[in-house]
Amino acid sequence: MNDHSAFHPQLDKRRRYGTLIAGLLFAATMLGLLVLATLIVDVVTTGSGWLSKQFLTGYPTARPETSGIWPAIVGSLYLMLVVAATTVPLGVGTALYLEEYADEGGLKRMIQLNITNLAGVPSVVYGILGLGVFVYLFDMGSSLLAAGLTLSLLVLPIVVISAQEALRSIPQGVRESAFALGATRSQVIWHHLIPMALPGIMTGVILSLSRAVGETAPLVLVGASLAINFTPAHLLDDFTALPMLVFQWTEEPGASFQELAAAAIIVLMAFLLLMNLSAILLRNYFEDQLTG
Amino acid sequence: MNRLPRLTGWPAALCSVALLAGLVLFTGCGGDTVQTVRVDGSSTVFPISRAAVTDYQQENPDARVVAGNSGTSAGFQRFFRGETDVTGASRPIREDELRRAEEAGIEFIELPIGYDGISITTHPTNDFVSCLTVSELNAIWRDESPVAQWSDIREGFPDKEIRLYGRSSASGTYDYFTEAINGERGNIRDNYNASGTDNATVQGVSRDQRGMAFFGLSYYENNSDNLRLIAVDNEQGEGCVEPTQETVANGTYQPLARPEFIYVNVASMQDNPEVVSFVRHYIANAQRFVRQAEYIPFEAAVYDTVMQRFENRTTGSMFEGSGPTIGVRIGDLLDRMNTNDAPAPSDSTTTAPDTTNVGS
Numbered sequence: 001m002n003d004h005s006a007f008h009p010q011l012d013k014r015r016r017y018g019t020l021i022a023g024l025l026f027a028a029t030m031l032g033l034l035v036l037a038t039l040i041v042d043v044v045t046t047g048s049g050w051l052s053k054q055f056l057t058g059y060p061t062a063r064p065e066t067s068g069i070w071p072a073i074v075g076s077l078y079l080m081l082v083v084a085a086t087t088v089p090l091g092v093g094t095a096l097y098l099e100e101y102a103d104e105g106g107l108k109r110m111i112q113l114n115i116t117n118l119a120g121v122p123s124v125v126y127g128i129l130g131l132g133v134f135v136y137l138f139d140m141g142s143s144l145l146a147a148g149l150t151l152s153l154l155v156l157p158i159v160v161i162s163a164q165e166a167l168r169s170i171p172q173g174v175r176e177s178a179f180a181l182g183a184t185r186s187q188v189i190w191h192h193l194i195p196m197a198l199p200g201i202m203t204g205v206i207l208s209l210s211r212a213v214g215e216t217a218p219l220v221l222v223g224a225s226l227a228i229n230f231t232p233a234h235l236l237d238d239f240t241a242l243p244m245l246v247f248q249w250t251e252e253p254g255a256s257f258q259e260l261a262a263a264a265i266i267v268l269m270a271f272l273l274l275m276n277l278s279a280i281l282l283r284n285y286f287e288d289q290l291t292g
Numbered sequence: 293m294n295r296l297p298r299l300t301g302w303p304a305a306l307c308s309v310a311l312l313a314g315l316v317l318f319t320g321c322g323g324d325t326v327q328t329v330r331v332d333g334s335s336t337v338f339p340i341s342r343a344a345v346t347d348y349q350q351e352n353p354d355a356r357v358v359a360g361n362s363g364t365s366a367g368f369q370r371f372f373r374g375e376t377d378v379t380g381a382s383r384p385i386r387e388d389e390l391r392r393a394e395e396a397g398i399e400f401i402e403l404p405i406g407y408d409g410i411s412i413t414t415h416p417t418n419d420f421v422s423c424l425t426v427s428e429l430n431a432i433w434r435d436e437s438p439v440a441q442w443s444d445i446r447e448g449f450p451d452k453e454i455r456l457y458g459r460s461s462a463s464g465t466y467d468y469f470t471e472a473i474n475g476e477r478g479n480i481r482d483n484y485n486a487s488g489t490d491n492a493t494v495q496g497v498s499r500d501q502r503g504m505a506f507f508g509l510s511y512y513e514n515n516s517d518n519l520r521l522i523a524v525d526n527e528q529g530e531g532c533v534e535p536t537q538e539t540v541a542n543g544t545y546q547p548l549a550r551p552e553f554i555y556v557n558v559a560s561m562q563d564n565p566e567v568v569s570f571v572r573h574y575i576a577n578a579q580r581f582v583r584q585a586e587y588i589p590f591e592a593a594v595y596d597t598v599m600q601r602f603e604n605r606t607t608g609s610m611f612e613g614s615g616p617t618i619g620v621r622i623g624d625l626l627d628r629m630n631t632n633d634a635p636a637p638s639d640s641t642t643t644a645p646d647t648t649n650v651g652s
Contacts, residue, residue, distance in 0.1 A: 059349070060346075061342075061350075062339065062347070062581075062585070063584075220362075223360055223370060223375075224360065225330075225358035225359060225360045226338070226359060226361060227331075227341075227342045227345045227346055227349075227357075227358060227359035227360075228358045228359075229349040229353075229355075229357065229358075230356055238328060238330070238356075238358045248361070250491065251335070251489050251490070252339070253490065253491070253508070253511045253513070253514040253515075253586060255514070
């Protein structure tokens with residue numbers, strides 16, 4: 001009984017404190033959602049009136065009423081294809097090397113540090129790099145390929161890091177059992193690690209594609225077009241992309257173009273939503289395969 | 293033990309569609325027989341060029357014409373590399389750029405296409421300023437300006453803080469404004485709110501009762517309810533002049549009105565006949581395109597001279613590398629074009645009038 005009197009549980013106070021913290025954390029979560037909701041409501045109310053077949057299938061012109069975003073939709077889609085085609089092999093390859101082959105030591109640590117830092121470099125800097133290397137040095141001009149490769153550099157660190165995390169989360173036992181049964185390292189990678197890491201890798205790739213699709217600064221620097229009357233026919237062709245038109249239209253003096261920008265943002269967000277949705281579906285599909 | 297995922301079912305279909313699309317993209321390389329006309333340059337000129345490009349596209353659906361807006365300086369860089377056929381500029385080509393063009397072996401035709409004004413504005417509730425002289429503007433905006441309160445500008449103005457908004461150094465508007473008001477490109481106080489876009493500058497001053505700003509005239513016209521326009525007195529006897537279509541076009545709103553240009557690569561004209569027909573279309577309908585872009589067109593007769601300059605293939609700059617040139621009125625422009633067009637100017641007395649800078 002003595003013990004009990006020495007201990008002051010203040011249970012009510014601690015419970016109240018706990019509720020307060022939970023409330024604050026909930027508020028923090030809601031704040032983010034509120035910002036998103038405001039953005040969506042604002043954009044949809046301003047822009048939805050402009051969404052029409054003409055807007056989705058037409059070409060950008062000097063008049064808001066006749067402007068469309070078809071070449072930008074196609075351009076953004078092609079850019080994503082270029083980014084996916086380059087970042088998946090490079091990113092997964094780098095992650096496999098770092099996680100499965102590289103010896104622990106100075107070199108690996110240095111590479112790791114650089115990749116982590118690269119993930120935080122502002123996109124304008126990548127744009128300048130892309131302009132100097134792809135547009136000028138490799139003489140690709142302001143082409144789809146030059147822009148796609150620049151965006152690939154931008155998101156490559158994200159792909160590497162997420163693939164590394166996916167590989168790291170595979171229990172060491174999987175590798176050891178496979179080795180114990182006589183599998184070679186490449187067999188372990190192809191037959192076990194890649195399939196098991198696939199959901200994580202897929203998620204990383206698609207999330208980084210969603211980041212790339214919204215980037216404007218690198219495209220501005222590489223010199224994407226704004227008025228264009230065709231969709232790219234090949235990799236070295238001129239192109240435009242959704243964020244380019246959004247950026248240009250928000251700079252216009254008239255109100256109509258700003259509403260048009262909002263409409264283009266709706267399409268861009270639908271694009272993003274679709275990509276994230278497919279990320280989730282793909283991940284679930286592969287997870288089902290693993291466990292089922 | 294075959295529980296590991298394989299590419300089957302709809303993910304496989306999705307991936308193959310993506311691959312197929314990629315393949316189509318890669319193999320489509322053969323059919324590039326139509327040459328593309330590339331237009332780039334100043335973001336101020338872009339709305340005019342865009343009007344020209346889309347109009348031309350409509351009349352010639354098979355032509356491939358694209359336009360971008362890298363900015364005047366970046367646009368010239370691409371132009372000198374031969375990447376673009378036409379580049380817009382909100383100021384005449386500078387001397388260093390002329391040298392680079394020569395090194396690159398780029399010959400060009402310089403064509404003025406319309407006027408743009410820079411407006412000086414305040415918050416709409418500001419009721420004590422209606423006109424400022426160029427020297428007052430210079431006192432406010434120049435580097436290391438001591439002006440911190442409205443009363444520092446003129447006696448009788450209130451003892452209230454003044455807050456300044458303007459375009460950042462990346463814009464041609466900045467280049468021209470600093471040259472026209474402070475006598476030197478880039479000469480400006482460092483404590484003003486510099487924005488990358490005109491719209492951001494408009495937002496700034498329209499929400500700040502103590503604010504004053506400079507930006508493109510068309511942005512005032514689109515936001516006139518939220519702004520107060522300030523007239524400018526250039527102290528040359530014309531008194532206070534508000535920027536309007538008329539005062540900009542007839543050259544009385546000075547020094548804050550400037551001609552806009554396009555530069556055409558001569559080699560492109562030989563390589564790609566589409567460039568010639570595009571530029572012809574551009575000049576022939578320039579009045580319409582300039583109006584559509586909310587700038588101020590020249591009189592029709594001026595475009596005849598511009599067209600002549602183009603058809604005569606008169607190369608080089610009529611400003612000889614002076615860069616942002618202040619106080620270019622329509623008469624000066626015609627004089628310069630005529631002087632420049634003449635086969636062999638006999639002596640220097642026929643050259644363009646003095647373009648001494650206003651300001652300190």
